[in-house]
Amino acid sequence: MKQDYVLHLADTHLILGQRLGEWCGHNVVLEQDIAMSNIALDLLGQCRSLYQYAAELGGNKQTEDQLAFLRGERQYKNHLLVEQPNGDFAFTIARQFFFDVYHQLLCEELVKCSDKQLQAIAEKSLKEVRYHLTWSSEWMIRLGDGTTESHQRLQTAVNELWMWTHELTTTASYEEALDVPRPSDFKAAWHAKVSAILKEATLEIPAESTKQAGGKEGVHTEHLGFILSEMQMMQRTYPGMTW
Amino acid sequence: MVTTEQIWKLLNDVADPEIPVLSVLDLGIVRDVNVSGDKVRITITPTYSGCPAMNTIETDIREKVQGLATVDIITQLSPAWTTDWLTESGKQKLKDYGIAPPVEGGTGMFENPQVSCPRCESANTKMLAQFGSTACKSMYQCQDCFEPFDHFKCHR
Ligand SMILES: [Zn+2]
Numbered sequence: 001m002k003q004d005y006v007l008h009l010a011d012t013h014l015i016l017g018q019r020l021g022e023w024c025g026h027n028v029v030l031e032q033d034i035a036m037s038n039i040a041l042d043l044l045g046q047c048r049s050l051y052q053y054a055a056e057l058g059g060n061k062q063t064e065d066q067l068a069f070l071r072g073e074r075q076y077k078n079h080l081l082v083e084q085p086n087g088d089f090a091f092t093i094a095r096q097f098f099f100d101v102y103h104q105l106l107c108e109e110l111v112k113c114s115d116k117q118l119q120a121i122a123e124k125s126l127k128e129v130r131y132h133l134t135w136s137s138e139w140m141i142r143l144g145d146g147t148t149e150s151h152q153r154l155q156t157a158v159n160e161l162w163m164w165t166h167e168l169t170t171t172a173s174y175e176e177a178l179d180v181p182r183p184s185d186f187k188a189a190w191h192a193k194v195s196a197i198l199k200e201a202t203l204e205i206p207a208e209s210t211k212q213a214g215g216k217e218g219v220h221t222e223h224l225g226f227i228l229s230e231m232q233m234m235q236r237t238y239p240g241m242t243w
Numbered sequence: 244m245v246t247t248e249q250i251w252k253l254l255n256d257v258a259d260p261e262i263p264v265l266s267v268l269d270l271g272i273v274r275d276v277n278v279s280g281d282k283v284r285i286t287i288t289p290t291y292s293g294c295p296a297m298n299t300i301e302t303d304i305r306e307k308v309q310g311l312a313t314v315d316i317i318t319q320l321s322p323a324w325t326t327d328w329l330t331e332s333g334k335q336k337l338k339d340y341g342i343a344p345p346v347e348g349g350t351g352m353f354e355n356p357q358v359s360c361p362r363c364e365s366a367n368t369k370m371l372a373q374f375g376s377t378a379c380k381s382m383y384q385c386q387d388c389f390e391p392f393d394h395f396k397c398h399r
Contacts, residue, residue, distance in 0.1 A: 031372035031382070038374040045293025049320065120321035124292055127323060127398055128378075130350070135373055138352050 003057040004174040006118070007067065008077035008216055010050035014068055016082035016099060017043035018227055020092070028089050035135060039096070042128045049121045069235050073218075073225050077172075080215040081164040083224045087157065090143055090150065094157040097136040101193045102168040102183070104129045109181030118180070137197050144201025151202065158198065159206050165194075166211035245311045250276045250283055253307045260299045261377050264340045267300060271328025274319060283312040288324045290398075291378040326398045337361075337395055343383065345397035358394045360385035370394075 020040035027033035051064035062070075082099060086092045107129055110122035143150040169187035176182070198205050214220070234241060254273055259265045267273050267287070275286040285304060289297050301316050308314045326345040329337075334344035338361045349356035355370040365387040372382040380393040 031374075034376070035372060035374040038378055041293035041295070041378060042291060043293070045289070045291060049292060116321075120323075124289075124320050124323040127325075128292060131373065131396075134350065134352055141352070 001174050001177055002115075003054050004077065005172075005178055005180055006050055006054040006057060007075075008172065008174070010047045010054055010067070011076045011078035012082055013043045013047035013050065015076070015078045015224070015227060016096075017041075017047065018231060019082065019084075019086055020096075022086055023092065032089075036092075039132050039135070042125075042132070046121065046125045046128070049124075053117050053121070065235075069232050073220060073228055075218060076220065076224060076228070077216050077218055078224075079164070079167050080212055080221055081161065081168065083215070083221060083227060084161065084164060085223055088153060090153040091157040091161070093136060093139045093143065094154060094161050096132070097140050097197070098161060098165045098168065098194065100129065100133040100136045101190055101197075104133050105186040105189055105193075106181060106183065109186065113181065114179045140197050140203075141201045144198070144203040154201070155203050158203055162206040163210045163212045167213040167215060170213055170216070172216040245278060245281065245283065247276055247278045249311070250278060250285070250308060253311075254285075254304065257300065257303045257307055260296045260303070262337070262340070262342065264336045265333055267304070269330050269333030269336060271330065271333075272300070272324060278312070281312045282315065283308055284315045284317060286317045286319050288319050288322075290324050294378060296377075324398070326395065329395075341392055342380070343392060343394040345395050347397050350397075356394070356397065358383055360388060360390060361392055362390045363388040 017040045020036045020043070023036045024033060024040070027036060047068070048064060051067045054067055055062055055064050058067075079099075081095060084095060104126070107122040107126040110118050111126065113119060113122075140154070143154040145151070169183045169190050171182040171184040195205055251268070254276070255266050255268050257267045259267065259270055270290065272287050272290060273285065274288050275284075277284040277286075285308070287297075287300070287304070297318070301318075304316060305314050329345065337344045341361050343358045343361045346356040346358045348354075357366060358368055358370075359366050360368050360383075363385060365385055367386040368383050369386055370381060370383050371391070375382045375393050379396055379398070381396050382391065383394050384391045
């Protein structure tokens, strides 16, 4: 049960880190290429701590690497939002911003939970997440309140991503059963923060529409399989290979 | 018989692979040294979660101490590292190396900390990017001498 929860956290960090890493060497300007790679690196570092803990919870039958790279698609418990393809720069920024608001709220709650290891990981992550959120919020405002083109692109991204954001503040059965934060408890806080920035960015808050969820239970969009095949190709082709 | 002092002294020669003018002691990442017989347990803490230098630092510590004792290195996450643990001499070494030491403040949106140029001391500087070549740095440029430089971010 607790391992499911820790894997859910780890998978979300891993997949978003992988998505951001796809920008490396392809970004619009060097400074932002470096920024996204740095954020990806923070997320990968945080997911390593989480996978190590998950391995420990599973009695070390699987290593952190096996957990990260050798499970099947239905075993991954990341949010659907983070597996969505990068799209254009605006799309990546909006996805990151929605996640960062959630991530900060989550870490602020996790530092108060009864599990010492999750507490320690959250305490460490929180300092890093603040930088991420400042960075993505600034870009939301810069693009939203920018040119006609940047405004329109970001509004499109916000509208298209909206249905995936619902899952960030849903509570899964394994969260109900553990002494861990219930994301549904910070749904209002997430909306308040997101709305404030969207407003400052002169963007419209999308109307309630279709809500997509299922990632936390292992039911994914078609995109996850492609990410996993890229990430797992070497280990599947040459099992047990090392550098 | 190896002593705790000897180990601390050896650690003073283990450099941060990314900013080689700093030792691991200057960085404040060594949290504890425990000697018992010929066994040494060294507790370290990462600067940032994803700091790629941590593995190298661990190997370097192991190599330095190995001849004297059996080494056990423990990574501890909490309390989380903060730039307050940088030593005063560490901050001076950073500045001499051309990296501005951590300056507090300016953490909100569209705010930047007021960092002085490590080359000419001018306060007339501009942030170029919040993220730099490593997780712990941001990029600045001096508007008087035009030197681009790194700022070691204040991390609390
Ligand atoms: Zn200058």
